[in-house]
Amino acid sequence: MQISMTVNGDEITREIEPRVLLVHFIRDDLRLTGTHWGCDTSNCGTCVVLMDGVPVKSCTVLAAMADGRAITTVEGLASGTTLDPVQQGFMEEHGLQCGFCTPGMMLTARALLDQNPHPDDTEIREAISGQICRCTGYATIVRSVKWAADHPAVEEIAGEEVPA
């Protein structure tokens, strides 16, 4: 079957097998490998992408269900060389270690901040409660999202900052 959607702002049309999962379509067909796969059962959330701005677990969405929708993956978070504040926040506050859950976490954080620009700790924890991180223990992820809330516009990409 043929499907069309917007992915990170680009219109795409592809022929697919009807049973193909959105996560495999994104990774294997579009070669956007920032979206990861982790559990098959909608528990871990490493496959989270935004569909029309709402976080969905792409391992339990058929690619066909995304027909006509707008998908945002981690590759679409930055605009040009300017990082999304969420991306910057994760670097500032050590919101990631192995980096595997990070794309899904950041997309959920982006969707949260779009709805609620100043969430408190509990609201952030609830927002990411459908996603698992095995490395960070979540506190630094909460801090990262708060950093993003406190710095809504980041002008340019900051590299590694080394205090003198």
Next chain:
Amino acid sequence: MTITEVHAPNPAAGDADRPIGYGRIQRKEDPRFVRGKGHYVDDIVLPGMLHGAILRSPVAHARLVSIDTSRALAHPGVVAVITGQDLLGLKLAWAPTLSADVQAVLVTDKVRFQGQEVAFVIAEDRYAARDALELIDVDYDVLTPVIDARHALDPGAPVIRDEIEGRTDNHIFDWEAGNAAETDAVFASADVIVKQEIVYPRSHPAPMETCGAVADFEPIEGALTLYETSQAPHAHRTLFAIVSGIPEHKIRIVSPDIGGGFGNKVGIYPGYILAVVGSIVTGRPVKWVEDRSENLMSTSFARDYIMQGEIAATKEGKILALRTNVLADHGAFNATAQPTKYPAGFFHIFTGSYDLEAAHCKVTGVYTNKAPGGVAYACSFRVTEAVLLVERMVDILARKLEMDPAELRLKNLIKPEQFPYKNKTGWEYDSGNYERALRLSMEMAGYDELRREQKEKRARGELMGIGISFFTETVGAGPRKHMDIVGLGMADGAELRIHPTGKAVVRISVQSQGQGHETTFAQIVAEEIGIPPEDIDVVHGDTDQTPFGLGTYGSRSTPVSGAAVALVARKVREKAKFIAAAMLETRPEDLEWEKGRWFVKGDPSVGKTMAEIAMGAHGTVTLPEGIDGNLDAEVTYDPPNLTFPFGAYICVVDIDPGTGHVKVRRFIAVDDCGTRINPMIIEGQVHGGLTDGVGMALMQFIEFDESGNNLGGSFMDYLIPTAMEVPNWETGFTVTPSPHHPIGAKGVGESATVGSPPAILNAVVDALAPLGVTHMDMPCTPARVWAAMQGRATPPI
């Protein structure tokens, strides 16, 4: 940007406690990860690549009667189907484990655990490969399984490893440490003896990225490139050479970005070998990536120790001795990853942080019809089990003596002046100031106030618990003369090159799974040679690009590889002195070092920076005899001893008396990992381990039914803490450098995983004390806590 480190004020911290190598800097690996540009095994696509999938046994113990692969082979897109019989012909049906046993790559005779590998399908895409699994017809003759380790040695128990000639039981090993007679003598005259069975249930590391590999065999050169999720790429290369017969210089192992390891990615799994066989057979690259159920059901489990603990003390609360008998469930194949001489890992550090007169432990390993593994999940080679045992026993003793558990610990901790401390089972603890750490944690917690609050709540019938754990780790294995894995001595290499323009590359033998090696190791070099971390590239994970070494597990990267990196940097610094002397036309002994620069003693204005020296080394300066025209060096570091990080943890829980639900309200963690490098990364390592502790104490459990069905085979059943189950961690630190480590660092990767479960469990039992509960085993799920509240606590088997 202003970031202040979040930690408790440490009254003991002075200048000597400063972090090294520029301290808290952002991670060099993060820019690629936040853009979704990490490069994990499943992201690799090679031209012509095929996809493999493994058919696994639905039963735990069964004779394999027949396999018919004809329907699978006829399925569109399927290229090959490999069975155990095919592997027998290639002499690859069985592969050596890391514990001098063998493991079936594919079943040839008998299935020995549910989820065991039965056949391997190779197809044009992953969907076709999965489809074909359904088309393989297997006939099993189901046998009675051995599931409860307590019955593995019963007379008449089914013999799991009957393929081994002469084997008539399921016994693997007996191992002991300490002195039984001396310990018995102390027990015989002790005022107080307390006994308790403590079970550390089977768990699983469950990294977010499952295990996988892409094998690419090039037949003309006879060369294999294997991309795999490996924490130990060099050791894997040697083992693959031994197993496959491919000469080692023709094998390249690449471990790209790894999505978490925690010990899950130390061993060599059948899937990796099957990908290699698949590539050899088909002449095309083959990818194999397991799904979550395969990960949970077949790859290295953790724990599964049944420990009979006994502690002896005076009535005043002086702890005298500790002894234990342990039954260790190793699953169907003995595939634990640990130093050869230590079949129970480093469990014999079960004497913990206390000054004892005697100690003895005996560990018996048995086969059961469960997945193999056993040393995994950030356990520092079984220190997790040891710490749970001693910290529960000390708490139970405190209860018996009606003493506060903090007071009992303070009375018995090894004193600072006793270091280096030789314990009763052969360890020499390098350094410590235990009382300072425990007192700091109590201060941060407001311990006395918490006890007052608890008293009030108990009077109202509320269930509030306070749990303490004090742990001492032993990490950073070797030394190589005592410690090897399948004959490979536990040492690590490092190679440092300073390019002509003064930028550097350091190549290390260990492999990051998220710990931030690219940052930390650059910081160590930066501290030693004065080049900023951003000018130092850290290369790891590719055997063609890095020197030999044993890899990342057992918290050994900083203690071993970190030492190698510091020493190689010092070697370069020393060499730079000779080159600087030649450039300045002076004698090397007339030069003095300050960060990044050699200068003439007494005349600091005359000197050369590392960048200038690097250009000189590669330029036209006439170099002294014996000095090569470069600024490079390499070392292999063989640690003289292990390092002994320690910490004091306090947990506060509230239990819902109506449901048995445990809420971790607060968790205070004071860690001492010696010299600190990047405090941000250290804090992250601690936070992650504490979360693992909550998982093991409250949720995570790989359980089996009596037929051997794995009841924890998905994230629907094997519960992992989310952001809702964990509190905001309260961390603090003390700094007691290791005297024998080049920079005094001790390692921290596993401290919190090791130290936190007993704090949580002690808090749960403390909360339930008014109901008469003196012990319960993990996991403290609502149902299990409820049972304990009714006086029906059961072991988790």
